[in-house]
Amino acid sequence: MRTRRAATALVAASALLLAAACGTDDADDALPEDADPTAEPGDFPEGSTMARLAEAGSITVGTKFDQPLFGLVGPDGVPEGFDVEIATLIAGRLGIAPPDIDWVETISSNREPFIESGQVDIVVATYTINDPRKEVVSFAGPYYVAGQSLLTLVDNTEINGPDDLDGARVCTVSGSTPEANLLDNFPEAEVIPLGTYSECLEPLRNGQVDAVSTDNVILAGFAAEDDSFELRGEQFTEEPYGIGLALEDEEFRDWINDVLEEAYADGSWERAWEQTAGTVLATPEPPAVDRY
């Protein structure tokens, strides 16, 4: 008898606690200054992804966790960089504050499966827009155009550009677009594929590889952190970075494109750049959004 009474009391107490917890929900979380604090689910067409996300008050974003300047995770688990700022900006327009964004690490090879299975709502992860990918996912943007380049040691005199790659050992990431570009365009180069770009740096210092090749912005991040590295030569590809989302969600894609164009116009894109990648790289002109 006594145990049953205790159990009842416990249930009542937890119900009270629960109610109290719910009561604090409407406390005002700090929104970024350029966010739209008035955004409400009702502002968006019924049944749209925007309405669903705004209603839920949270969004799951896939980004890189190991890419300086674009998406680099700190010890607290919150990533920082230009991709992160872009995602935060989009979330802000949905009325979602930064603490309510769930960051999920996406690496080069799992971005499509994560979008297709709905594990993430959007992917902002130095994600190159290309035709085979357009068959599986939709892309908003581009919000930046990078290009593949080379990183060598400062005292390397042999490699001054992509034409000097014959016989050179070039480190890149296994299963990435830069790897495919190297194999297609420089068959004479010896491609050394490792797990991440940061793993290529120690072999570069040691002379186990002659160069590291990937998008210039990634290499610029490494060069900025270490004086013994230098970018060499012209960019030899064009990599428009887009925001990946579910295929055929055109409403959501158009809306993100609108948000990007607004951000170009009102300077928030430029602000995002200057706070992150802009600390190392010059501020470029925002690329034209491609509404394909």
Add this chain to the structure above:
Amino acid sequence: MGAIADNIGTYWDGALVTVQLTAWSGIIALALGVVCAAMRVSPVGSLRVAAATYVEVLRNTPLTLVFFFVAFVAPQFGLLAPLGFWTAVICLSTYTSAFVAEALRSGVNSVGVGQAEAARAIGLTFGQSLQEVVLPQAVRTVIPPLINVLIALVKNTSVAAGFAVVELVAAGRRVALANPADSLMVLGGVAVGYLVITMSLGALAATVERKVVFTR
């Protein structure tokens, strides 16, 4: 299916590298493992301690860390291994040899102590008694666990994909990148590749087991 059929050559090259990695690492690991197991049951204390340390360190270190150490840490101390196939063979064979040694040791322990004593009594040296009496019996007992170790080795070679070796997994990643629409299918193809290798190894093991089986 189209993506797999179109890239069957890439798969084949990758599978070939996986098989080569397994073969080289397997042979070296078996040799190292025999030496190590012999040291562990030897009458010389320092050899026993050395072998025990080797086994404990390697089997308790995650394979990825072994790779990391050889590929990225050892160069800091001037040990420059060329990144690629042979570095992977070094890592895989040393790592696997610890498991081989333990499997063999269990086999040696399963041979009645009277056998070793009898061998010594008729004047065989420690080496001879091990080689002529104990090991032939021990090895037969440990065929099934050794095959287990080798099958694990086949799958462990996939760690090399992150360390400059284009084996089955790395080849699969390349195909998946070129065919994002079929990426799950492509990875399924990689899994089938491993199945083919491990199941043929299993069939081979069954044959060997039947050949060397004996009744006590």
